[in-house]
Amino acid sequence: MKKAVFIISVIAVLASGLDSCKSKGEPNAQDKLVIAVDPTHNATSCLDWDGSYTGTIPCADCPGISVKITLNLDETYQLCYQYLERGDSAYSASGKFIWDDAGSMITLDCKDWSPYYLVGENRLIQLDMEGKPITGELADMYELEKSTD
Numbered sequence: 001m002k003k004a005v006f007i008i009s010v011i012a013v014l015a016s017g018l019d020s021c022k023s024k025g026e027p028n029a030q031d032k033l034v035i036a037v038d039p040t041h042n043a044t045s046c047l048d049w050d051g052s053y054t055g056t057i058p059c060a061d062c063p064g065i066s067v068k069i070t071l072n073l074d075e076t077y078q079l080c081y082q083y084l085e086r087g088d089s090a091y092s093a094s095g096k097f098i099w100d101d102a103g104s105m106i107t108l109d110c111k112d113w114s115p116y117y118l119v120g121e122n123r124l125i126q127l128d129m130e131g132k133p134i135t136g137e138l139a140d141m142y143e144l145e146k147s148t149d
């Protein structure tokens with residue numbers, strides 16, 4: 001009986017000792033997984049975003065629309081849409097663009113509409129009219145690649 005009381009006492013002392021080793025102020029393993037995000041680390045400050053971007057986006061009634069957008073460091077742009085196999089069917093605009101608060105998306109101030117683009121490494125990704133990613137099987141065709149010239 002004395003042996004059983006001794007063993008229970010040792011277990012109780014060890015359990016309380018282990019519990020006291022835990023510091024109440026230290027974060028647990030899950031708390032350490034929180035990643036700090038630096039709000040200054042975005043496309044505006046970290047990418048070489050100025051330059052010309054080209055690509056061909058889908059068109060409902062023609063083979064596609066050739067797009068060229070030039071972004072300038074003074075936050076101005078030139079845009080040209082050329083409808084393929086439609087002769088002189090082209091749309092061009094120029095003006096200012098505006099960065100979103102996160103510094104990752106731009107909005108062009110076109111007269112007829114305000115297109116949104118996500119700015120990535122050497123690419124612009126056209127977004128829908130609400131500034132959300134275009135989905136579906138043609139979604140990849142809305143990416144414009146940065147020209148090297």
